[in-house]
Amino acid sequence: MSIATTPSTYLPFALPDIGEAEIAEVVDTLRSGWITTGPKARRFEREFKEFLGAADLHAIAVSSATAGLHLALEALKIGPGDEVIVPVHTFTATAEVVSYLGADPVFVDVDPATLTIDPDAVGAAITPRTRAILPVHYAGLACAMGPLVQIAAKHGLQIVEDAAHALPTTSCGGRLIGTLDTAATVFSFYATKTVATGEGGMIVTRSADIAERARLMRLHGINRDVFDRYSGKTDNGGWYYEVVAPGFKYNLPDLAAAIGLHQLARAQAMRQRRAAIAAAYDDAFSCLPVELPAMAPAGETHAWHLYVIRLCRGSRIQRDELIMALREAGIGTSVHYVPLHFHPYWRDRYSLRAGDFPASTDAYRRMISLPIYSKMEDADVERVIRSVRALLA
Ligand SMILES: *Cc1c(COP(=O)(O)O)cnc(C)c1O
Secondary structure (H helix, E strand, O other): OOOOOOOOOOEOOOOOOOOHHHHHHHHHHHHHOOOOOOHHHHHHHHHHHHHHOOOOOEEEEEOOHHHHHHHHHHHOOOOOOOEEEEEOOOOOHHHHHHHHOOOEEEEEOEOOOOOOEOHHHHHHHOOOOEEEEOOEOHHHOOOOHHHHHHHHHHHOOEEEEEOOOOOOOEEOOOEEOOOOOOOEEEEEOEOOOOOOOEOOEEEEEOOHHHHHHHHHHOEOOEOOOHHHHHOOOOOOOOOOOOEOOOOOEOEOOHHHHHHHHHHHHOHHHHHHHHHHHHHHHHHHHOOOOEEOOOOOOOOOOOOOOOEEEEEOOOOOOOHHHHHHHHHHOOEOOEOOOOOHHHOHHHHHHOOOOHHHOHHHHHHHHHEEEEOOOOOOOHHHHHHHHHHHHHHHO
C-alpha cells in the first residue's frame, strides 16, 4: 500500500521546540563560568514550584526522571523484600527503579479505555509486602487518582507518580499533577517530552523528609551541594564537607536548567498547540475504523504528550504495515509501549504471561503513536491526516 504524493521532507515523530530564548540562556550559562548545578538549577526549581502554584511544595532538580523516581523510592526506604505496584504498559524505567533498590515490581494491567493503571487490578495485587504504587499518567492523561489515593490510604501505601508525560496535566477537580496528595511526583525533561532540556527531571513533594533525603542522595550523599561549597555561602571558607550516605550522581547541570527555564515559561502555550493538533486528529479520524485516544474528563487538562490511536479489530491493514506505509510517506511514528511483559528480562524474571495483561496486550498489538508536538505546522498536521486517511479509509 502506498500514498500517491512523494514527500519532499521527512516529518519526524518528535522534535523539541527550542526557541531563541533557550539558546541565549545556554550561551549566557556558558559565558558565566558556571556550567554544572548552580544558580540556574536553583531558579528552575523555584520557578517549577511557582508553575505548579503550590507554595508548600519542594522541587528537586535531577538528571532524569529515572534518577528522580529512584531517589523518591529511596527516600521512602523501599528495599529488599518490598513490593511496588507498577502498570505493565509503560517504559522500562518505571519498573527498573524498583529493582535498583532490591525491591520487586508487581505488574498490573491497565484500564482498556484510558490505558492508565487499573485501580481494581491494583487492589487485587496488594500483599503484606506492598509498600507503594507507581502510577503513570500515560500519554498525558491523569490516572484515576481518586480511587488510587483511596486504595493507598486504606492499605497504608505510598504513591509516587511517574509524571514523565504529565506536564501540564490536571486531575481531581483541576489540580495540576504534582500538587495531589501523594508522596512524590516525578517529571521528565528528556528530549521528546513536553518540556525538554535534553536530559533532566524534577521531583516534587510536600514532605520535607523526602525532599531532604533526595537532595542529599542526588549528589553523593554530601551534606551540602557543590554550589554552597564553592560559592562561599558557608562559615568555614567553603572547603569542608561530609559524606553521610553512599549517594548518587543525579544533579541537573545549569546548562540543562537554562533550557528548562524558558521551556517552562512556554509549557501552557505548547500544550495548547498540542491540544489543537489532537482536536484536529480527533475530528479527521472520527469516521475511520480506529479507536481514538481517551479524552480527559470534563474540566480536566490532558498534556497530549502522545496521540495514540488503535486500529479496530479486523482492520484490513495491520499496525506494522501502517507504520511502514507512513514511513514511506515520510511520516515518523512510534509505539508506546512494547509492554513490559513482552521484554525478556521482566517476562522471565517474573514469569509474566500475555494472558495475564489482556488490556495492555490487546492495545499494544493495535496501537500507533502519531506525531504531536508544538513545532508541527498546520501543513504537517494536514499531511499526517491525509496520509492516515488514505491508508485507513
Ligand atoms: C521518559 C519516561 C521515563 C524516563 O524519563 P527519563 O527522564 O528519560 O529518565 C519514565 N517513565 C515514563 C513513562 C517515560 O515516558
